[in-house]
Amino acid sequence: MQRVKKCDKCEKDFIQKWVNREKHWSQLNQVSYWTDDKKWSNYQLFCRSCLKDWFEYEREIFDNLVNNESKRRIFYSYRGHGAFDKPDHLNK
């Protein structure tokens, strides 16, 4: 199962996946998941490429907000496995 959501950063539609094992929509796309509910502007949902850009181009903000060690490790692991490079946009 999947649904189409709009990325709060690039404002493109992307596909968010349902995680059946955990019974919720993929937290990967949820900014508050990474920041432990700390706010960054009004951002709530990010597509994968914006998550990657966040880390690569707005590193200072990333380091300030994502300071939970286990979340950082999860993020690095996703990044290392290329999870943020998978295309999830509806329209290229």
Ligand SMILES: [Zn+2]
């Ligand atoms: Zn985006």
